[in-house]
Amino acid sequence: MMPLGPRDTSSLVMLTGWDATELKEFELADGTSFANVLSMMNAGLGALNAELYAHPLFSKIVSYTDMPEVEYRVGTSTRFEQHTEYGLPDAQRAETAGHMLPYLEWDYGLGWTYDYLKRARMAQVAADLRAANDAARDKYRIGLLSRLFKRGDDTGNSKGLGATGISPGFATAAAATGVDFVPPGFGGNTFTEDHEHYVAIAGGVITDNVFADIVADLREHGHEPTYDVIVSPLDAAAVKALDGTVEVASRLVRYGSDQDLANIAQSSITPGIYPIGVNNDCVIWSVPGVPRYYAFGWKSYGANSARNPLRVRLEKGRSRPQIYAMRHPNANQGYFPLQNMYVFFNFAVGVGEDRTNGTARYVNNATWTDGQPS
Numbered sequence: 001m002m003p004l005g006p007r008d009t010s011s012l013v014m015l016t017g018w019d020a021t022e023l024k025e026f027e028l029a030d031g032t033s034f035a036n037v038l039s040m041m042n043a044g045l046g047a048l049n050a051e052l053y054a055h056p057l058f059s060k061i062v063s064y065t066d067m068p069e070v071e072y073r074v075g076t077s078t079r080f081e082q083h084t085e086y087g088l089p090d091a092q093r094a095e096t097a098g099h100m101l102p103y104l105e106w107d108y109g110l111g112w113t114y115d116y117l118k119r120a121r122m123a124q125v126a127a128d129l130r131a132a133n134d135a136a137r138d139k140y141r142i143g144l145l146s147r148l149f150k151r152g153d154d155t156g157n158s159k160g161l162g163a164t165g166i167s168p169g170f171a172t173a174a175a176a177t178g179v180d181f182v183p184p185g186f187g188g189n190t191f192t193e194d195h196e197h198y199v200a201i202a203g204g205v206i207t208d209n210v211f212a213d214i215v216a217d218l219r220e221h222g223h224e225p226t227y228d229v230i231v232s233p234l235d236a237a238a239v240k241a242l243d244g245t246v247e248v249a250s251r252l253v254r255y256g257s258d259q260d261l262a263n264i265a266q267s268s269i270t271p272g273i274y275p276i277g278v279n280n281d282c283v284i285w286s287v288p289g290v291p292r293y294y295a296f297g298w299k300s301y302g303a304n305s306a307r308n309p310l311r312v313r314l315e316k317g318r319s320r321p322q323i324y325a326m327r328h329p330n331a332n333q334g335y336f337p338l339q340n341m342y343v344f345f346n347f348a349v350g351v352g353e354d355r356t357n358g359t360a361r362y363v364n365n366a367t368w369t370d371g372q373p374s
Contacts, residue, residue: 005111037122041129045323045343048133052140053304053320056270057285060228060300061144062310063352066318068165070311071098072353076185099179101313102167102348103160106139108132110325110341117339132343136323138289139345142373145289147310147349148230148296149360149371151198153178160313160348167350170309170358171197183356186222197359200368206235206295208244210361211280214297221356223299225281231295236286240276245284247277291371293364298357311352321347 053059075095083089110128112120147169154167155178161167168179174193183191197217201210211229218227231239240247249261262278276284282297290296301307304320314321323345351358362368 037125040126041325041341044129044133045325048136049321049323052137057228057230057273057287058141058144059303061298061308062312062349063304063306063308064312064314064319064321065101066314066316068100068103068160068313069098070101070350070353071096072355073184074182076182076190097179097181099168099350100161100165101311101350102154103313103346104348105344105346106136107328108135108343108345109328110343112339112341132325136343136345140321140347141289143347143349144310144312145230145287145371145373147351148358149291149294149362149373151176151360151368151370154350168355169198170351170355170360171195181355183221186220189220197356198368199359199361200366201361201363202366204293204364206231206239206242206293206361206363208242208279210295210363211244211282211284211297214282214295214359214361215280217359218297218299218357223357227282227297227299228285229279229282229295229297230285230287230290231276232290232292233286233288234292235295236276239279239284242279245277245279248275289373291373293362294371295361295363297359297361306352307354307357309352309354309358310349312347312349315346321345 073094074097078092078094081089110132112125112128151169151172153169155161155165157163159167166178168177168181171181171183171191173196174180176198180193181195182193183195185191199213199217214229215225215227219225239245246260246262248264249255255261262275262283264275264278264283272288274286276286278284298309312321323343325341325343328340328342360371362371
């Protein structure tokens with residue numbers, strides 16, 4: 001059961017495994033000042049802000065903005081005309097469409113009573129601060145994944161979009177979105193408003209053909225290799241075992257000279273997220289929270305590039321994630337500055353300016369169902 005409510009004096013109990021006699025001389029406050037707690041809090045949140053902005057994988061899929069709108073080119077390509085001595089070419093212009101980005105604000109309460117703060121153990125306070133950091137990290141990760149596997153639109157005031165604003169997904173049939181999207185023509189190919197990047201496949205297994213299909217979906221719009229694909233940890237072993245997957249080298253294994261290994265730097269691995277291997281020019285990542293039977297592929301244009309698939313809308317005036325702690329404005333002032341503290345995080349996720357740069361697969365049914373990240 002999730003622990004709810006503020007810490008109070010009932011938290012000041014001896015824990016199993018502690019020797020009360022041995023700890024007797026340390027039962028008083030440890031001398032840690034409130035300023036030290038605030039310093040620890042700010043340092044932890046500052047490190048988290050930097051981590052989210054420079055994340056080795058997530059920075060490859062996002063860009064940031066404080067603006068609510070996105071505009072992009074759609075429709076068939078324009079064309080050159082043959083020059084004539086006296087004639088003037090027809091004036092041409094690109095056709096554009098647009099959508100909005102959602103905006104949400106998130107709170108995390110840090111409730112510490114006056115009596116608790118006078119007697120608190122620093123280890124308990126530090127645990128609370130780490131829990132807040134972990135919750136913010138999870139909120140961000142789930143926010144990104146949720147937009148990747150949702151085919152339909154976000155709408156309404158509850159999403160920060162006003163009464164009529166729409167935040168759609170990637171290219172999808174007109175019946176599935178309120179913002180019809182005709183991808184720009186490329187390489188002689190033209191597309192319609194029913195072009196689909198959310199593909200359902202029966203069978204319950206991610207196959208080599210899934211990666212080949214992802215590559216075809218991206219490449220026909222001018223996105224060139226290499227690509228990134230995320231899958232669930234529950235599908236990782238099966239994907240790694242595919243004939244077309246070249247595995248990542250393990251630091252604990254010495255390989256023979258005739259063994260093909262994926263050229264993925266070990267430094268790109270972060271806790272809980274790791275590369276499985278390469279299949280059809282796709283670097284495949286196992287990512288916690290991705291629902292089973294789902295995969296999402298995209299072309300990264302660099303860390304936090306505006307051409308990346310997702311766009312994260314932040315508080316006005318911000319250009320990178322900013323999580324910070326403050327006293328809640330609706331709470332009583334209390335005796336000490338640390339009473340009624342809370343952590344504040346404002347962000348929401350939409351699709352960026354290229355709705356072709358992302359394609360999702362669901363392999364457990366012939367009918368698409370939105371994935372529910374955890």
